Amino acid sequence: MDAALLRRVEQQRVEMLYGNALAVSGSALLMVAMIAVITWPHTSHTRIIGWSIATLLVQVGSLVLTTGFRHADNRATASSSWGWRFAAASGIAGCVWGSSAFVLVDSNQSLTLALIAACLAARATISVITHAHFPPALHAFTAPVFGLLALRYIMLGGYGNAALGVMWFAVLGYLLLFGDRQARELVAQIRLRYENEQLVGQLQQQYALADQARARAESASRSKSLFFAAANHDLRQPLHSLGLFATALRNGKVDEQGRRMIDQILQATESLEQLFDNLLDISKLDAGQVEVKKEIVPANLVLDRLRSTFAKSAEEKGLKFVVRRSRGVLYTDPTLLFRVLSNLVSNALRYTERGGVIVACRKRRNGVSIEVWDSGIGIPPEQHERIFEEFYQLNNPARDRSRGLGLGLATVRRIVSLLEHPLNVRSTLGRGSRFSIEVPLADPNKIHSGAATIEQKVPNLIGGKLIMVIDDEESVRLGMQSLLESWGCKCITAMDSDQALASINGRVPDFIIADLRLRGDRNGIDAIRELRAKLGEIPAVLISGDTATEQLRKVSAAGLTMMHKPLKAVRLRALLNHEFAKKQRA
Template sequence: MDAALLRRVEQQRVAMLYGNTAAVSGSAVLMAALMVIIAWPDVSGLTIFLWCGGVLLVQAGVQWLTFAYRRAANAQTEPRLWGMRLANAAFVAGLMWGSAAFVLVGPGQSLALALISACLASRATISIMTHAYFPPALHSFAVPVFGLLALRYVFEGGYRNAALGVLWIAVLGYVLLFVERQARAVATQIRLRVENEQLVDELKRQNTLAEEARVRAEEASRSKSRFFAAANHDLRQPLHSLGLFATALRNGSEGRAGIKLVDQILLCTESLEQLFDNLLDISRLDAGQVQVKRETVPADQVLDRLRSTFSVPAQEKGLRLRVRGSKALLSTDSTLLFRMLSNFVSNALRYTSEGGVLVACRKRGRTVRIEVWDTGLGIPADQHERIFEEFYQLNNPERDRTRGLGLGLATVRRIATLLDHPLKLDSSVGRGSRFSIEVPLADAQRTPSVSATIEQKVPNLLRGKLIVVVDDEASVRLGMQSLLESWGCKCVTAMDAAEALAGLGSDIPDFIIADLRLRGEDTGIEVIRTLRAQLGESLPAVLISGDTATEQLRKVSTAGLTIMHKPLKAVRLRALLNHEFARRSREMEEGEPQKTA
């Protein structure tokens, strides 16, 4: 790679780094506020004030540096210099955040330390998204945060605290390895884009380069797909672990104060999960990786689900939600259709302060037009197209996350195009809006499809059950063990099938939970096959993975196994286990042979 191309790649990486400083500062202020809430009952006001002042001062320094970068004459000629300046600022910020483990937590306050640790882990996760373009900046921030956190646990004393300290160092190592890999992918993607631009310029002069340009463009597209596939799996890993830890911590918390604080962490985790899901859904739709499962769906099935999902949020806001039933049979993908309609209803409730929301169907020839009406602010005519753009929001200049992320309608337009369901918007400023989707009618003689659902309320049959967890990530194993034991299960964790068999000894487990992608070429599919061959073919099992690639899902389907995607919600896992144990109990009572999950 020549020097000019290297400089252009470095320029874009540093520009992307500085472009995220506003988002970083906003999330930092929110996280600092949460940590203040945690520390307030046990730490002096002066200490909290000084720590908050230090955090705000560092963030102000970062914003000043960003302002200077955008006005500097040498920003494009010396990108490395400006990148390292922000890396130095990130190091100071890392020291400030890492010091919270000492400043905001007193001796022996294990619950407060656990909550602060979860907050710091969330803060570091956000920095992965914003600093991965320029690894020195991420290294400068993550090393002091995790280093000071590990040191705090070591100072706490005891074997378990020392083990947790070592675990945080291991998490740091994972973060650094992940960032290096993602940084290389980003640099490759930028380099390929720059090279393609040069090839297009050359193509104008020489038509003989057309084939080469096409090949390079396809390679750039494959690089982007690989990047998002890796992000889908790797970025979900720490979120999955954090969710398991927080849920287990909530189950063990005593008193309203502790439960309320853990609930705040869970809300932050769900916000990050929503952001990842929306971004990755858009990338998968753009890449053509979403498969449509068209079936005959009763309209009432989708409408009833909308009513049950949004009735409580509407009541809490003092709004009236009306969902009119329909006997129509639709030819569509029920999951994708619900995704579109739920975005419409969610937005309508968010931007309506008086009145209510109406969902209704109208037959129009061989189609049904499903309409969502609201009495909200309305949308100016010149903004009707822009609201379907990514991250574009009306009436939210402060980027309040409680009012959405600006990705819902962008996803809706892509799904509507994929399903070939025409989308229409009518709105009057001050009077409200109407979003509508035209869905084709199904053949009335066809039998409606019934979508499988996971029971949300089943008896608790988990107590005393022996669960095997196989995962190559130590944090995931520890988090899953904490969660299962909080439900009364016994748990054996392992990195592979051999370690699982050794840990079980002569015991026969009741269930296997295995990660799909393990170390090397090993997979959870092979682990389940090995354990079943040794312990019994009827042993129920489930795979858990952050990988949504079509090839991987095809392998799981061929193996006849069930898969659940990370970050995994604890309530879904508990419902699955209860459902499986209830089924096995019924089969034993009836004397029927057990089926494999």
């Protein structure tokens, strides 16, 4: 036991010793009264009163000592000293109590002595309970009580009295042994309590350190997300303008060589867009902006889409690509499940040079396991967790972009967690890997999937429509105007809502395209609200390269659609056609 713990144990023992002083005084007064009643008929009243006063003075002294202890400033630091003071007071009290066998009883009053002996034994027994916390105090009290009582019996003479004297010495020895054992157990209990408190304190300290580490990790994660969001926005802006100008240029009069160059520009733009889209997926998932829409769907709906999506890529690489159909009916979000499986299949094809890739289903107790097998390079066991980290790739030190960006599996991990579909990985180096997803089964009689409906082509309804473009970047406004006019639209551009209202000249736009971030503290959400307040409920869309969690939540709360930069022209055209078709049907 270390020194600090010993001091705390000692302090607690002395505290308990003084804590029982008041209770001891009450029992002592009762015992004094009993002895006075027993001896009153046979003993001089002067001796009885004198002894009683002496006993009461001893108890008063004990109470004064107790009061001093309770008000002392050094009770914690000088606990041992206070304990020995109490032991000294107990020794004086023991002598006074033990003297009753001589002062209050004559040699011919054996019955009175026996009754006094019983009272003294009871008083000593009480002291075992109250003084065992501090053995010196117990010894100081019981030794004179039983020692004087035994000595009185021995001095009376005779074999029987001598035997009684020895018996009281034996009782004294037993009480001392019992008291010592009680003291050791008490010390063990106090020590155990303090050790537990120390352990709790250490655990709390460890928890506090863990909380601090977790807070630092969360802060670092937030900083990383904010950095990605800011970089994403700033990089998308010029890329968005480039894509708009290139598409508008391609729609104009360009010779074959110029068209090929524009196609290369658009291809490079699309590669960068893929990177930004992957970053956006991560940001949306971390921001909780991806909504899960589970429904009952046939497994073949997802499997057939995988086959049609990747069959050509596998064929171009000379790989076998097998998708085994299944009669299973799943309860899942088919769109998110397809994103997970398409990422897994894309990775499998990318890291497989010969052999092939198989997608198949296996029946499990509570669902179905959709598995993607490949005969690729395999994954070392120690890397099975790291492959789900952002930008982590196996065997790609040169960061060859044809082998992906290292974000696919990070997205997979987040989506399966959102879907609550367990994901498992098994792999053997040089032989291939297997990724499996556990998906719950559903009742096939309840199939009703919006994903199974056939999309209808939307007619070209944008010709002649007046489109309002609000963006604080001149290059974006010019690029968007060129693109929209190449589609036969009329276009008004403005850098904010004030300029937009000033430039309409009594016309009402058919559609508003607004950038999310405008100059100063303005934003596209407020600009759309202001235009709608003046001109009526005009359909609108926000365009932004911002993937910050806070901005995504603001757009969602405003009930607006947001498209992310760099914006593909075909997506914008499809959105405009869809909105005007919807308006036409209404």
